Amino acid sequence: MVTLNVNGQSHSYDGDTDIPLLWVIRDELGLTGTKFGCGKGLCGACTVHLGGVAVHSCSVTVADAAGKTIVTIEGLDPEGNHPVQRAWRETSAPQCGYCHAGQIMQAAALLAVTPKPSDQDILTAMSGNICRCGCYQRIAEAVRLASTGV
Amino acid sequence: MTHMFDMTSIEPGGIANVSRRFVMKGIVGSGALVLGASMLPRSAMSAWDTGADTMPGGTVNDPHVYVAIDPSGMVTIITNRSEMGTGARTSLPMVVADEMEADWLRVRVAQAPGDEKKYGNQDTDGSRSIRHFVQPMRQCGAAMRMMLEQAAATRWGVKVSEVRAENHKVVHLASGNMLGYGELAKAASALLTPPVDSLKLKDPRDFRYIGTGSIPIVDLFDITTGRATYGIDAKIPGMKFAVIARPPVVGGNLVSFDATEALKVPGVEKVVEVQGWPWPSKFMPVGGVAVVARNTGSAIKGRDKLKVVWDNGPNAQYDSVAFRKQMEETAANPCKVVRNDGDAEAALKSAAKVVTAQYYIPHLAHASMEPPNALVNVFQGKAGTECVAYAPTQSPGGCRDDLAKMLGIPVENVTVNVPLLGGGFGRKSKWDYVLEAALVSKATGAPIKVVWTREDDIQHDFYHTVSAERIDAGIDTNSKVIAWRHRSVAPTIMSTFKAGADHEAPFELGMGLVDNPFAIPNLRCENGQCQPFTRIGWFRSVSNIPHGFAVQSMVAEIAAALGRDPKDVLLELLGPDRIVDPRKSPEVADYWNYGDPFETYPIDTGRLRRVAEIAADQAGWGKPLPKGEGLGIAAHRSFLTYVATVVHAVVDDKGKLSIRQVDTAIDCGFHINPERIRSQIEGAAVMGLALAKHGQITFKDGRPQQTNFDGFVVARINDAPLDVRTHIVPADWNVPSSGVGEPGLPPFAPALCNAIFAATGKRIRSLPIGDQLKV
Numbered sequence: 001m002v003t004l005n006v007n008g009q010s011h012s013y014d015g016d017t018d019i020p021l022l023w024v025i026r027d028e029l030g031l032t033g034t035k036f037g038c039g040k041g042l043c044g045a046c047t048v049h050l051g052g053v054a055v056h057s058c059s060v061t062v063a064d065a066a067g068k069t070i071v072t073i074e075g076l077d078p079e080g081n082h083p084v085q086r087a088w089r090e091t092s093a094p095q096c097g098y099c100h101a102g103q104i105m106q107a108a109a110l111l112a113v114t115p116k117p118s119d120q121d122i123l124t125a126m127s128g129n130i131c132r133c134g135c136y137q138r139i140a141e142a143v144r145l146a147s148t149g150v
Numbered sequence: 151m152t153h154m155f156d157m158t159s160i161e162p163g164g165i166a167n168v169s170r171r172f173v174m175k176g177i178v179g180s181g182a183l184v185l186g187a188s189m190l191p192r193s194a195m196s197a198w199d200t201g202a203d204t205m206p207g208g209t210v211n212d213p214h215v216y217v218a219i220d221p222s223g224m225v226t227i228i229t230n231r232s233e234m235g236t237g238a239r240t241s242l243p244m245v246v247a248d249e250m251e252a253d254w255l256r257v258r259v260a261q262a263p264g265d266e267k268k269y270g271n272q273d274t275d276g277s278r279s280i281r282h283f284v285q286p287m288r289q290c291g292a293a294m295r296m297m298l299e300q301a302a303a304t305r306w307g308v309k310v311s312e313v314r315a316e317n318h319k320v321v322h323l324a325s326g327n328m329l330g331y332g333e334l335a336k337a338a339s340a341l342l343t344p345p346v347d348s349l350k351l352k353d354p355r356d357f358r359y360i361g362t363g364s365i366p367i368v369d370l371f372d373i374t375t376g377r378a379t380y381g382i383d384a385k386i387p388g389m390k391f392a393v394i395a396r397p398p399v400v401g402g403n404l405v406s407f408d409a410t411e412a413l414k415v416p417g418v419e420k421v422v423e424v425q426g427w428p429w430p431s432k433f434m435p436v437g438g439v440a441v442v443a444r445n446t447g448s449a450i451k452g453r454d455k456l457k458v459v460w461d462n463g464p465n466a467q468y469d470s471v472a473f474r475k476q477m478e479e480t481a482a483n484p485c486k487v488v489r490n491d492g493d494a495e496a497a498l499k500s501a502a503k504v505v506t507a508q509y510y511i512p513h514l515a516h517a518s519m520e521p522p523n524a525l526v527n528v529f530q531g532k533a534g535t536e537c538v539a540y541a542p543t544q545s546p547g548g549c550r551d552d553l554a555k556m557l558g559i560p561v562e563n564v565t566v567n568v569p570l571l572g573g574g575f576g577r578k579s580k581w582d583y584v585l586e587a588a589l590v591s592k593a594t595g596a597p598i599k600v601v602w603t604r605e606d607d608i609q610h611d612f613y614h615t616v617s618a619e620r621i622d623a624g625i626d627t628n629s630k631v632i633a634w635r636h637r638s639v640a641p642t643i644m645s646t647f648k649a650g651a652d653h654e655a656p657f658e659l660g661m662g663l664v665d666n667p668f669a670i671p672n673l674r675c676e677n678g679q680c681q682p683f684t685r686i687g688w689f690r691s692v693s694n695i696p697h698g699f700a701v702q703s704m705v706a707e708i709a710a711a712l713g714r715d716p717k718d719v720l721l722e723l724l725g726p727d728r729i730v731d732p733r734k735s736p737e738v739a740d741y742w743n744y745g746d747p748f749e750t751y752p753i754d755t756g757r758l759r760r761v762a763e764i765a766a767d768q769a770g771w772g773k774p775l776p777k778g779e780g781l782g783i784a785a786h787r788s789f790l791t792y793v794a795t796v797v798h799a800v801v802d803d804k805g806k807l808s809i810r811q812v813d814t815a816i817d818c819g820f821h822i823n824p825e826r827i828r829s830q831i832e833g834a835a836v837m838g839l840a841l842a843k844h845g846q847i848t849f850k851d852g853r854p855q856q857t858n859f860d861g862f863v864v865a866r867i868n869d870a871p872l873d874v875r876t877h878i879v880p881a882d883w884n885v886p887s888s889g890v891g892e893p894g895l896p897p898f899a900p901a902l903c904n905a906i907f908a909a910t911g912k913r914i915r916s917l918p919i920g921d922q923l924k925v
Contacts, residue, residue: 016448016451019445024445024447027445027446028444032376032380040604043859073375074375080371089374092366092825094370096235096519096520096570096574099572129866134840135832139867
């Protein structure tokens, strides 16, 4: 039995702790905003904040996450109005939208550390997040907008 | 977001006193009010005729099916199309809302479950959503508006001509009295649908939403907060999670398995065999072994412990390198003639110069970010065996039919709910993964969510075809192109359905081969014999990718051979503005115009010329560029839409490629949502770059050699085009709407490779570019 602190709430989980955190967040806690994309840390769809740092939840075991602060897209802002979320809406960034929770979590983590990123900072920070619909132009614009005030 | 599946407040039953089927058969007597909407051919009210009614389920335009208004005035509009990123789920309800004078802020959208009898065709593919449904949805909205006006006129005891619907209310013009839509809802929905030829459509000048691009997609907020529900997010209490081990070679079979170790994995509950269908298996499951667990992570871990013996079957020798050689040999020799204007053979012999090039485009995987998955519950209900599915599918109607057939139950016992699709690109037009979940649910007696891992997705896809294209162009002493012979050799999608299918089908030949628009007197198209050893399926824009790549690369190759400007040569080959009708060309059999009437959607070279000119002008064609930079152009008609793209490529001294700017002009006729057209074009540039630069699936010993995004590389933000400029050709309502989802893709790769040639002198004929530019 481990305790997971997700979005400010404690959850106990009595299953195998050697599996990726992603599947407990999605299948056991029912927080499906965090997406499965590749299972190998290659696409960023499952990005969450672990101890304030953006991580691929497919590549972190439950055991490693236990006791740390976990924030998912559902917990990024109580009203869904984090500057990154607002910028995303302002630019109508998504097409299918599936990867965008991960994109937003990655962008929010970038801005937490680097509030005024350069264009190169944005491209570097966001390069781990794949969008197959190809919304990159607007994603770059949204991150820029979030950093300059929406 | 719970409202997607909440259909309880929708009452599409206003027509209950006369059943819709009864009305449709025309048994009801004359008199405007008792005629059903479907009495007259829809074309009677259509500005243009489409092929929509030849699709399964045809079209439905009845507001009793599509619109519900509750007493508070909240309007629910149903959408019959799957949402996979094009915006159709927003754009079509927006058309209804605009026509019925509903205030968009008081509209919610509900997703239709699979039921084509009720909602019309639901195949969200072929870039058809707007093209086939903009007219029925306008009619639907207009009918609803007129019913609301009728209800108000009756309430006030005045003539209907004295009232007007306006922004969610009906006004009595003389008195200024008003009734809100909520107040009129009950009376209006009790009325029968007015006959289609009595409908008064809005003057396009009065559109509030159509054509403005001012309405964000309905799911935007929920997408940004993680609340949007995709197929993979669906929930049924008590559900279990499964992954399946499938035959590593398509066409192979399960021989035996040992689940002892898998069952020891904590969280694993059951291991069951999954039935497979013989090759070619159409959309049926390929079979295998399912591991069922309390969560997907445990199921994956359990699957890793399975010991399985496979028979690899008849495709185990598939080797991409050998297959390519064989295809290129086929293309080097005469093939089946599929179009034959003039005498290309003789003209090639007499030509002063012959330019010959061979192009190769590999298999591609769809790799939608949401991999295939489905949640299905097969259970004993009041009606016997019932089946409820939550499936991210582009084809809920066909999926429902096959679920019923496979389970041996009436189709009425099957419900296919359609959550959002995390991308589709044609992969989710095939419903094998939904059938798998149904088999596992039936075997285990629990609701089952089957998730394909990325490895499953990349290794068991219905791949985009692989293609060898050879073009020989003959040029006379006046530098005129007098002969064009294009041989296309590529496995056909039909091979997925029919053993032995070994030539491209009319629908593939019609995608950029026999519909060649060039003004060349001797133009011959040939198609070589070719049989695949894997599953071939539709991939966004389908055969237009290889055909368009070859044709539009060849234009620039001819220009280079003549020392001329590629844009000038392109325009010259397009020739004078005219209609090109392949049906009149010798040897063209069953010409396929995307399933739509040629009369509505002819091949208009003037429109193709215009987009080429716009893209070139906007890109500053001809401007001086530094060394290592170049512009490339390509223009291609697909899905009845005209698109031209100019790519500005930069190749540094180490051969590193980047894209400075992309200008794409699109003429898709009357357009609904320019904002989503732009997003489709921006996305097409990224997907175009991905397939040109990185994308390939190769086979060795029958197995794909790529497994995940490390091997099957797609574009990332740091190599993607980030300055894509979309130029939409304005069009009135009298220019028929055509496709948008796919036609942006085909011109990108040839425009890019032409730009690379302009920048470096290096001609790319084989995709992906990979490290071909490395110095």
